[in-house]
Amino acid sequence: MVSIGLSANAVARIRFAISPLWETVASLRVLRDPGAHAIHLPWAARVRSSGFADLLALVPPWPGYIPDFLTPLPPGPFADLDDELALLAATPPRLAAGADPERIADRLREYFAAVIEPDWPRIRALLEAEVFARARRLAADGVGGLLNDLHAQVTFADGTLSVLQRWCTSPDVPDGGDLVLIPSVFVWPSVLTVFGPAAQLAYPPRGVGALWESPPAAPEALGALVGRARARLLNELAAPASTTTLAERTGLTAGGVSQHLAVLRAAGLVRTHRAGRSVLNVRTETAEALLSAGVYGGG
DSSP, X not given: OXXXXXXXXXXXXXXXXXXXXXXXXXXXXXXXXXXXXXXXXXXXXHOOOTTOHHHHHHSOSTTSOOOGGGSOOOSSTBOOHHHHHHHHHTOOGGGTTTOOHXXXXXXHHHHIIIIIGGGHHXXXXXXXXXXXXXXXXXXXXXXXXXXXXXXXXXXXXXXXXXXXXXXXXXXXXXXXXXXXXXXXXXGTTSOEEEOXXXXXXXXXXXXXXXXXXXXOOOOHHHHHHXXXXXXXXXXXXXXXXXXXXXXXXXXXXXXXXXXXXXXXXXXXXXXXXXXXXXXXXXXXXXXXXXXXXXXXXXX
């Protein structure tokens, strides 16, 4: 176990970050040992990681230690991969364990394009939904409610964040500075920590177990009521999603999705919420009731 001391000021500055680089690096660990990450077996079985043996060698199988320089602090709440790779490439050689940071950054960019990018819209949508839900939890229950609900290995009490990692040999950090929470699908089933200018805690988001499943079809009765396209959009909003993400999932044009969402908002079935640079669409309780009625025979 490692304990991180959080001052009142640090608690007030806790922030979330979505990091494509964290996902990229954590996914290498999944491919090294798919059996230890059972929910990602459907993904691991279909991706093509041949040609990236050099990157796989950088990241030991779970629960081995991932070199810290591979996951620099995300520069913002919705980090851009190129910005993160620029930070990695600028790593001083003495911190890179003899590796060439610039070459690794280039190779990770190639790997992301080949292995992660095809599924990035789906992954990003889940991460955005997680940040949205956790922000609501923070507003409702405070920092203690937020941190104690992240993962079974994470507890917060008396100004100290404790992370139970059986194989972690890092010393306690009495003053951990700021804390950045990073939801990451490929970190599952554990959590990972990195200490630097700010402590990073990567943890699996809720809903990750269903990430590779196809959503059930929208109830026919709901399609008859609001139209098939709008029913499908409501069905896809099991987690908050942007207009672009919905277009990518459904095959509808972004303009068409926007028009349908406008009608659904006017009907009180969808509302919007801004998360950083993204505007997320969220089902309302009325929409949930309609979906439940259609699924369970009420329609």
